Amino acid sequence: xxASRADARSxxxxxxxxxxxxxGYGIAYDLLRNRAEAEEAVQEALARACxxxxxxxxPDAAPGWFLRIVTTMCLRTLRRRRLKRxxxxxxxxxxxxxxxxxxxxxxxDIAERMHAMPSEPPREELASREELxxxxxxxDQLSAQQRTALVLRYGHDHSxxxxxxxxxxxxATAKTHLVxxxxxxxxxxxxxx
Amino acid sequence: xxxxxxxxxxRVALGEPLGDAAEHAATCAxxxxxxxxxxxxxxxxxxxxxxxxxxxxxxxxxxxxxxVRRHRRxxxxxxxxxxxTTLGVVFLTRKPSDETVATTPALxxxxxxxxxxxxxxxxxxxQKVDEDVKFLVQMARTxxxxxxxxxxxxxxxxxxxxxHLVKGMTP
Numbered sequence: 001x002x003a004s005r006a007d008a009r010s011x012x013x014x015x016x017x018x019x020x021x022x023x024g025y026g027i028a029y030d031l032l033r034n035r036a037e038a039e040e041a042v043q044e045a046l047a048r049a050c051x052x053x054x055x056x057x058x059p060d061a062a063p064g065w066f067l068r069i070v071t072t073m074c075l076r077t078l079r080r081r082r083l084k085r086x087x088x089x090x091x092x093x094x095x096x097x098x099x100x101x102x103x104x105x106x107x108x109d110i111a112e113r114m115h116a117m118p119s120e121p122p123r124e125e126l127a128s129r130e131e132l133x134x135x136x137x138x139x140d141q142l143s144a145q146q147r148t149a150l151v152l153r154y155g156h157d158h159s160x161x162x163x164x165x166x167x168x169x170x171x172a173t174a175k176t177h178l179v180x181x182x183x184x185x186x187x188x189x190x191x192x193x
Numbered sequence: 194x195x196x197x198x199x200x201x202x203x204r205v206a207l208g209e210p211l212g213d214a215a216e217h218a219a220t221c222a223x224x225x226x227x228x229x230x231x232x233x234x235x236x237x238x239x240x241x242x243x244x245x246x247x248x249x250x251x252x253x254x255x256x257x258x259x260x261v262r263r264h265r266r267x268x269x270x271x272x273x274x275x276x277x278t279t280l281g282v283v284f285l286t287r288k289p290s291d292e293t294v295a296t297t298p299a300l301x302x303x304x305x306x307x308x309x310x311x312x313x314x315x316x317x318x319x320q321k322v323d324e325d326v327k328f329l330v331q332m333a334r335t336x337x338x339x340x341x342x343x344x345x346x347x348x349x350x351x352x353x354x355x356x357h358l359v360k361g362m363t364p
Contacts, residue, residue: 013255017248025243039243039250046255051262135233153206154231155238160207178206185234186227 009050012062016046020063024070030151031074033136041073048073064165071148071166078144138188145169146181153178198224205231329355 021042028038049056049066056065139147145167152158152166164174197217201224204211208231211218218224332351 013252017252017255021248021251022243025247026241029241030238035241039254042251043254043258046251047258047262050255050259131233132236135237139237150234151237153208154234175203175207179203182206182227182230183202185230186223189230190223190226 005053009053012053012056013046013050016049016062016066020066021046023063024067027067027152027156028070028074030155031071031148032077037077041070041077044073045069068166068168071152072168075144075148075167078147082144134189134192135185138185138192141188142181142184143177146177146184149174149177150181150185197221202227 024042024045025038028041029035032038032041045066048069049062056062139150142150148167149163152163153160158166160174160178161171163178164171167174167177169177197214198221201211201214201218201221203209204214205228218228329352332355333348
């Protein structure tokens with residue numbers, strides 16, 4: 001019994017560590033914008049998937065189930081990051097709680113964002129990078145669920161139903177996250193200009 | 194006007210055609226801005242290469258996490274078992290003197306107690322008062338009342354029939 005469970009676990013691990021893990025890494029990276037954190041989220045999701053293999057009724061649904069766990073891990077990281085930022089903001093000499101992130105990871109994030117940007121014609125490159133940088137910083141100000149919904153919808157072409165499933169919410173709630181996220185992002189960009 | 198803007202926002206967010214709101218979306222600056230956002234957000238997607246040996250790294254990392262968690266679970270179970278055993282041993286090997294404090298005593302039957310009291314040899318009046326006081330002290334179970342965990346209600350209950358004796362008296 002224990003041996004068959006261990007076999008099933010190692011089979012699932014080798015199955016998920018391939019293409020699903022790469023896809024999960026793509027989502028995690030787009031959400032977290034940090035290579036180390038994205039890899040950590042994928043590793044944690046793999047470990048959790050293997051540990052709760054008993055919950056998986058349909059083996060064909062494993063990749064989708066795994067991506068849901070990756071998304072949950074990313075949401076957790078985003079919430080923790082937001083909390084850390086808020087706590088740092090309340091400390092004396094750290095500025096307002098809602099101010100732009102001043103964590104140690106910021107230089108690395110910017111470097112990675114610049115590295116990861118799609119190639120543009122040289123003339124428009126600087127302006128485009130500036131706009132994209134502003135967009136990333138505005139995305140940071142959205143709630144973790146709004147940000148995840150927007151990234152999954154427009155960055156990874158997931159349907160609203162899939163997003164609801166990955167966030168673990170009702171369809172109507174996922175729609176609300178999308179609409180409010182877009183509206184808030186527009187307002188933030190208008191304030192910026 | 195706000196309602197039409199909301200309709201546009203909802204349709205853009207869900208990727209539905211704007212329909213009758215298209216005319217408004219073309220003229221309203223906020224709606225135009227919002228309609229452009231999906232394209233801008235699409236640019237945030239990056240095809241990042243996770244690097245060589247990604248699958249091996251992920252597998253090794255996940256296996257390590259599973260092992261660490263399993264060890265932690267075993268250690269926690271052992272610690273809980275040790276704690277439970279220690280508590281059990283302490284409970285079973287307590288001193289008898291502690292037992293009088295922890296256990297709930299049976300309530301005294303007033304009638305039986307009075308009968309017992311009356312069957313004793315007739316003492317002198319002063320001595321009788323002392324006996325009564327002794328009896329009341331015994332009923333009050335001062336050893337329990339002095340304990341930190343004593344319940345006032347339990348102390349008062351057996352003394353209730355004798356309350357009228359001390360009515361109007363000042364201590």
